[in-house]
Amino acid sequence: MAAFAYREFGLSLHSSKRDLVYSRLLKRLHALGMHRFHDYCDLLESADGRGEHDLVVSALTTNVTHFFREGHHFDLLANLVVKPRLAELKSGARLRIWSAGCSSGMEPYSIAMTLLDVLPEAAQQNIRILATDVDPAILARARAGLFSADEVKPIPDRMKSWGVQQAEGGQQQIASKVQKLVRFGELNLMQDWPLRGPLDAIFCRNVAIYFDKQTQARLWQRFASLLAPGGMLFIGHSERLSGPAEAGFSSVGITAYCKL
Numbered sequence: 001m002a003a004f005a006y007r008e009f010g011l012s013l014h015s016s017k018r019d020l021v022y023s024r025l026l027k028r029l030h031a032l033g034m035h036r037f038h039d040y041c042d043l044l045e046s047a048d049g050r051g052e053h054d055l056v057v058s059a060l061t062t063n064v065t066h067f068f069r070e071g072h073h074f075d076l077l078a079n080l081v082v083k084p085r086l087a088e089l090k091s092g093a094r095l096r097i098w099s100a101g102c103s104s105g106m107e108p109y110s111i112a113m114t115l116l117d118v119l120p121e122a123a124q125q126n127i128r129i130l131a132t133d134v135d136p137a138i139l140a141r142a143r144a145g146l147f148s149a150d151e152v153k154p155i156p157d158r159m160k161s162w163g164v165q166q167a168e169g170g171q172q173q174i175a176s177k178v179q180k181l182v183r184f185g186e187l188n189l190m191q192d193w194p195l196r197g198p199l200d201a202i203f204c205r206n207v208a209i210y211f212d213k214q215t216q217a218r219l220w221q222r223f224a225s226l227l228a229p230g231g232m233l234f235i236g237h238s239e240r241l242s243g244p245a246e247a248g249f250s251s252v253g254i255t256a257y258c259k260l
């Protein structure tokens with residue numbers, strides 16, 4: 001299982017996580033009428049097992065996310081990426097932001113609200129936020145844009161007034177002008193990225209935490225080669241830029257970096 005998770009998804013499973021993995025996947029084994037992990041691993045490696053891959057990533061990672069998580073990252077995005085370019089963006093300049101490992105969409109929707117807060121006509125400009133995740137089930141939730149009242153609480157009030165609408169059953173619906181800025185897609189960070197750079201900012205937060213040092217270093221390098229000079233990279237609060245890519249960035253805040 002560890003070899004499979006590492007090869008396919010870059011997930012590094014230490015033996016300390018063995019019990020966690022075991023308990024999370026046990027239900028799935030029982031549902032399939034299997035009694036041995038060995039048989040489940042054989043299924044994963046077979047052509048019939050493709051459909052199981054998503055369940056394994058879901059079981060081995062968490063989708064925990066929040067709106068405006070690490071609020072200072074969104075302030076930096078507004079102040080360093082959007083505001084200095086307001087005039088050119090209004091006249092059609094291109095702005096591309098990638099939320100890599102976007103989970104249920106709270107991160108890319110927070111990015112979209114940050115842009116609209118500074119540039120209310122952002123959806124009519126050449127501005128796009130690409131939001132990707134390896135887990136198709138969580139992407140379906142992200143595309144729906146429906147959240148609970150508790151989940152939307154961290155959205156600043158001034159943005160909530162135009163960014164979120166009441167939906168049935170007390171649910172909160174992300175407004176269409178916010179949704180229009182975001183394109184969701186399935187993407188495994190360990191595989192090829194069908195993306196066109198240069199990008200102005202990449203958010204990859206609380207994803208690399210599952211990868212070992214070597215995989216992280218390769219990921220930072222791939223991000224560096226996609227970013228425009230001056231482009232920003234935001235990573236998770238417990239993650240650090242390391243490896244050869246580090247020299248190509250300057251630190252501009254806590255876990256926020258600017259490509260030199």
Ligand SMILES: C[S@@+](CC[C@H](N)C(=O)[O-])C[C@H]1O[C@@H](n2cnc3c(N)ncnc32)[C@H](O)[C@@H]1O
Binds near residue numbers: 069190204
């Ligand atoms: C903890 S969530 C982070 C969500 C958001 N970025 C944030 O910080 O709030 C981690 C996400 O990474 C995704 N993930 C894990 N391995 C991945 C991989 N190899 N490629 C793409 N996404 C991956 C998971 O599916 C999960 O949705």
